[in-house]
Amino acid sequence: MSKALRYLSKTRPEAATNLMGFYKHSVQALDEKTRFLIQIVTKITVGTERGLRQYAPKALKAGASKEEILDAAMMAFPAAGLNKLLDAINILNDLNLLPEVEDEAGSAPKVNKDLGPLDLFPEKRMQCLKRPDGDLLVYRSGPEKVAVYSAKCPHSKATLCEGTDQGDKVECRVHNWVFDLESGKCIDPSEQGGKRDLIVVPVAIVDGHIMLQ
Ligand code: FES
Structure with a gap:
């Protein structure tokens, strides 16, 4: 739980409980991987680096491939715009969550160690x-x-x-x-x-x- 939610749970316990209940119970049919991929789209769209750093590794852990993570990021583009998308690509690259690219000579992708x-x-x-x-x-x-x-x-x-x-x-x-x-x-x-x-x-x-x- 974030610091802000902890604060709200003390100062506005009913509101915080209902909010947490919403997150817990609102999504029932989607599997974990799909939920985390959608979280990537929403975090990029609203421009929260912390959220992206939190949820992108969870998507990988839940079985998403790096190609799927890149696709999720690309899906944010119509709502997020180019700048947010490029910021997100930098963050995902930092986290080593993007597919490998070929080097300039066009040879086989380097093995990421x-x-x-x-x-x-x-x-x-x-x-x-x-x-x-x-x-x-x-x-x-x-x-x-x-x-x-x-x-x-x-x-x-x-x-x-x-x-x-x-x-x-x-x-x-x-x-x-x-x-x-x-x-x-x-x-x-x-x-x-x-x-x-x-x-x-x-x-x-x-x-x-x-x-x-
Ligand atoms: S036990 Fe794994 S292939 Fe036979």
Whole structure:
């Protein structure tokens, strides 16, 4: 809750409760990703940098791709105008939430080694990062401890982004292999020969960001 809402909840409790109730109950049919994408449009339209910085990372966390975030920003243009749109593009770029661009020579896009600030990854939750160079699973097991894996199941390459999230484990939906997300080990089937662990992607934490090595 923002400082301003906290203030209102003390000085005008009924108004604040009704306002919060409106936010909580007014939207029922939209999924989380769509709601956050729409929030991007509204934050750009009203020109609130703080709101954009708050909601754009939430859209990514809820499964929006960087292309979808860019599309949402572009949709604000008719109401927001060019200046607000360009300001928003700068902010999204700062947050590393925009798709990669080709370099001047027109060669393939450079691989962005920055997977994002640690704060984008709550502890003990698997997150899937959609990337042009291959999707990744990110699992933060402690304040400064993070494991990153290829999202391809090592059994037969199904995507574990669509696996069943079991908190500290993920289960592949195709043949139900289960992987421990802290160690990357395959823990079920426990005996079957030929089982393989998740493919580890080496990373380091640099200035609070998770960087590919
Ligand atoms: S493809 Fe994942 S368990 Fe078979």
